[in-house]
Amino acid sequence: MRGAPIDVLQRVPLFADLNPDELAQIALLFKERDFNQGTTIIQEGSGGAAFFVIEAGEATVSIRGTPHSTLGPGDYFGEIALIDEGPRMATITAASRLDCWGLTYWDFRPLVEANGVIGWKLLQRMAMMLRDARAQQ
Amino acid sequence: MSRIVPLKAALDVAIHGAKAVGLGQALRDGLPVPEGFALSGPLVEAVTSGDEAAEAEVRAAVGSLAGPFAVRSSAIDEDGDASSFAGQHLTLLNVPGAAELPEALREIWWSANSDAAITYRQKVGRFSRPSVAVVVQTLPAPETAGVLFTRNPVTGADERLIEASWGLGEAVVAGLVIPDHFLLDRQGQVRERRPGYKTVAIRPVATGGTVEEELAPDLVERLCLDDAQLAALHQLALRCEAVHGPDRDLEWAFADGRLHLLQCRAITTSGS
The missing domain is CATH 3.30.1490.20 (ATP-grasp fold, A domain)
Incomplete structure (x- = not known):
């Protein structure tokens, strides 16, 4: 089968408001990417190449060496560095075998530019992160 | 296309x-x-x-x-x-x-x-x-493999520099061993022959992938190329230079008695 399974993407909040046709189009852009337990998927400070959706397994998030949160099926990560072409803001490590679907920068950017619904949801998430950061100051 | x-x-x-x-x-x-x-x-x-x-x-x-x-x-x-x-x-x-x-x-x-x-x-x-x-x-399963520079990449001298070890050449390329070191002049005469310290070899495994294998003590400091193999490498260097021009960086392997050329590219770190 080509691209990510629709039911996996349907579980992702970022894509929750898309209709089935839009989802099917986006699914074709995703490519399978699996990681063994213990693999560092994203290293804080590195440039960003891809955005990932978790199909199965768990990953841990740490920032400046401090554990931050755990991600599981339906969660996604890696989008910020793709938006600003800046460094990764956290380290993501596979806490178990991790089955993901990845979307590279080269496909992510045109997708967001062409799809206002996704762009709006990304903005909402950025705004939420900004509020969280302010609240922690 | x-x-x-x-x-x-x-x-x-x-x-x-x-x-x-x-x-x-x-x-x-x-x-x-x-x-x-x-x-x-x-x-x-x-x-x-x-x-x-x-x-x-x-x-x-x-x-x-x-x-x-x-x-x-x-x-x-x-x-x-x-x-x-x-x-x-x-x-x-x-x-x-x-x-x-x-x-x-x-x-x-x-x-x-x-x-x-x-x-x-x-x-x-x-x-x-x-x-x-x-x-x-x-993929050949080599007894010996390594690299050959048709010009010394460190000094720029007009001589062949060969580095070799047992098994797949990745042990040399990845710096897992101190490889045997040979210098040949442009006529193929051996100027220098220095055994390395080769404690491991990378070998293919039947199920796929490779494994790092500890070498028997008698292989660690034994030269892994003989005169006939050095002569064959010299001939290969000549042929590569004739085809591609001077200053080449070769990866090679001896498997089942045959010499294989795995890569031939321009030297990128040549001395002045």
């Missing part, structure tokens, strides 16, 4: 990448390069996307090739003059057969789309979508 061609028919760098075209040229010139196939970037991306027709196309074409395989990136811009993606783009050794190729292609495609690779692209001003062409070749 053919998405998969025998290595000997790889002619266009824009389709199959510089590595594939270089190896294809070496085959056309009669150099002892292992047989293989060149896969275009769009075909590799289609396989990575899970396109079953593309997977079938690869399996059907490569089915005639004796395994196991070495599968290497030949991305379209990876050997640019000002940059080298060596170390960013993956090489997979000892992929058992055609059935395992789709997964191998996926891994290589992602290696060229990894954070490390994209960081490098940003650094060298090549921030553009990579086209990840790939070379699939029969």
